[in-house]
Amino acid sequence: MNNEQVAEVLNDIAEILEIKGESKYRIRAYQQAARSIEFMPEDIEEVYHEGHLDDIPYIGKSIAEKVADVLEHGRASYLEELEESIPPGIDSLLQVPGIGPKTAVRLYQELGIDTIEALRIAAEEHRIRQLKGMGEKSEENILKGIKWLQGKSPRLPLGAAAILVERILEQLRRDPFVRNLVVVGSYRRVETTVGDIDIMGTSDRPETVIDLFTSLPDVDRIMAKGTTKATVLAKNGVQTDLRIVPHESLGSLMQHFTGSKEHNVQLREFSLSKGLSVSEYGITNTRTGWRIPCAVEEQVYSILGLQYIPPEIRQGSGEIEAAAAVKLPELVTQPDIRGDLHTHSKWSDGRNSLEEMALAARDRGYRYLAVTDHSPGLGIAHGLTLERLRRQWREIDELNNRLKGITLLKGSEVDIRADGSLDLPDDILQELDIALGAIHSGMNESGSRMTERVLRAMHNPYLNILVHPTGRLIGRRSPYDIDLETVIRAAVDLGIILEIDGTPDRMDLDGRHARRAKELGAKIAVNSDAHQASGLDNMHFGVGTARRGWLEKKDIVNTVSLEELRRFLFGRRQRNQAA
């Protein structure tokens, strides 16, 4: 059972308690516990076997018992009892906006409604208005809500959102009065998917920006439009908000709308203990009632006596305690990255020539770029035969002689075969500057076989990096069934670097696993896995993911100079050859 699965059980318990009208604090306790487990770096099974469940924040005696039950039996008898105590189907009503647990229960008890379809019919037949406190308007809203629910688009992958966001920002900046445009919400926190896009800014003439925004070519439909705020539906179906706010409270508003919700709740609780109350309008002294609006976000944290907490780690997973103790890590930044160690060219399945890739890398300030086209076994990606690989080396040599300011490294993304062997012979691997190992086939193997397979590959003395270690494709393919804890430990023992692949539909490792890898002492490479020159910019998502994993410059290998990198990569081979 992994952390996400255990968290889901606790969230399910919370949902049923809500329907049952339990104390909201009891419900919150389960939700907080679920979040703790979801975001903590450690493996929940391991923590349990070491007997340290109660060390996890928001897990006390009672919830620890439920977690133990889940881990021991693969199910929670408490959840099963709860499920039997409520009519099935009633929780589905909660999906309809405007319907919460109280209303759902009344709809069931007084009208026997337990499906969304039954709810729709009841609203159309005007039976909802029989209920006390419900009227004509309520029925309309329910029907509207159901319609919205049926047409609502799923969360958008971050990469797709980024394209839209960049285009919108570029056009809004043409308004000469607009200032401080910033995207907040899950986009700013570099979550893997976003539900909607929330943009904020200041302007001396809000109306003109709002007009510009609502008339953009990307807008499909205007949902709401006022003088300082508008909501539109973009053509790709994602809801996008723009709000123009007063200069003097921009920082408070940014902080509030960046979230996460759990971070804000914890921040406000922390503030109360210091006699301060935080809201989107400022910070109020609860004794004097004086309120200070914050123009910049840093102010919010500094007034509370906290280190500035970067958006990527605002998850409610220990960042406030760390900030209070002045123990936040100094997160890696994009300029720390000196080169990209995972890229493709026309030689295999990329779109640009080696020279184009090299120049694009140099433009981005990099000093080195590893060319890592696919190995021969990956026919579908036009993997390089040994003969073509040697020809590619000649081209790399020629470019390295000719181009100034950037060095290409001879690399390969070598397929890890079903038996764990590598798709290039050792004598070839030995001649490479850098070898990446990747799984591209047989992804449905059982966990133990998958783990064995990867471990065997990691024992090859010439392998340097295990790339996209879980193989997930966000929204399309689950991670392989692999024991990451074991893989991370092996990486530390064997000197294998683990990758954070910045392709936005991969972001693999994810933040939580990256944080765990750091904790266990593994080295990380943050790469773009670019298949064309513009793809090098996917480094942004890789760095964002690294930051979500609390990683610092020193945890990441491609923040060092070329000389240091070569020493590091070579060191492993020498050690292994000596041994």
Add this chain to the structure above:
DNA sequence: GCCGTTTTCGGCCCGACTGTTTTCAGTCG
């Protein structure tokens, strides 16, 4: 149900909106 350099009991984020209501409960982000 969890938590504590003011507390082991008495707290538990903040504000806005909505609809139906004479003062507020429920819902949402």
